[in-house]
Amino acid sequence: MMTKQPAASRRRLLAMIGGGLVVAVGAPSGVFLATRKPEDALRPWKLAGQYYHDPRLQALSYALLAPNPHNRQPWEAELVGDTELYLYRDKSRNLPVTDPYARQLTIGMGCFLELMEMAAGQEGFVLETRLFPDGEDGPVALCRFIHDEGRPDPLFKHVMNRRSHKSSFTTDLVEADVAAPLAEYASLYLGNEEHVQIREIAHDAYQTEVSTPEAFRESVDLLRLGKAAINASPDGIDVSGAMVDLAQMMNLIDPEQLYDASHAVNRDAIETSLAAILSAPASALVRTPGNSRTDQIEAGRRWLRLNLAATGLGLKLWPVSQALQEYDAVKPHFDALHQAFAPEGTRVQMLGLLGYGKQLPKSPRWRLETRMR
């Protein structure tokens, strides 16, 4: 159904959505504005830690809050006996264009495992984890929960405030003494020439990705626009707010236009993101000696800890992964980054922009029950 909205204001509305602005065009009622939060999709954040009857479910209920690429949440768990669980990666959630070897998805599994171990520690359990017990095509891990003295982890208290920042940074610099604890998990570049070089590479690779139709399409296919779509599919790239809901209700969003990166609906959002990347005052690289599956899991573990530690310091961390991806269009950026920052065959697994900024909302999650085999 076509809208009766005049073309010019329709374009403006779309551009505003693209810019991520929530503007009350036509003054929607206070009730409407107040009810736009996709509460169902956010419930797993409230349910975390409510599974007291089984320490494995208890730990899993936190682990599913881990960062993961495009919020695909590819994890699946299967309880075995009374003390063990298998953790699988659901391959139907792959990202074939931007993550052809599932490197990033595996890093996300590493984030999950680390958070699961931390959560188990809170309840007095340690985990004995065997990675890829049946080889790389089988489960990611077999984990045994062992009741022990348990070691609560000081980073655990930041789990609920952790976010992947995806927005501009303030002009505040990241001071070396403030960021020092993060050096345990990543190489830090605080406002120096190397940081500027990393930021430029991240910026240029982002630009290349949005100009590569098949890569851009993969992201657009994961857009969840508005409350109903996010609640129905609490994953992918969620865009919520009254403007988006209004636009959806009024049929203002033409899915075909979304696939066109040069269209007004996208252009503002892309330019805003590019400017936000350039606003970062510091960066962090997580490197591994090689690029095996266990290297990738290790990178995920370190990224999760880096993200939590940064949260504890009041810093925001934005993973910007385009220059690390393995498809032809972004190869020049990959090579530039690795030539400059990956000595002796090491691999950059995560590139994070670091700085201060506003706290973003929580991102949606599938409920634990839906992730159990």
Ligand SMILES: Cc1cc2nc3c(=O)[nH]c(=O)nc-3n(C[C@H](O)[C@H](O)[C@H](O)COP(=O)(O)O)c2cc1C
């Ligand atoms: C391996 C990996 C790669 C990621 N790459 C990007 C990226 O390039 N750009 C981005 O904005 N977020 C990236 N993210 C962050 C995810 O989008 C984010 O974790 C997910 O949407 C869930 O949001 P949350 O971390 O705030 O809970 C990445 C996360 C992981 C683990």
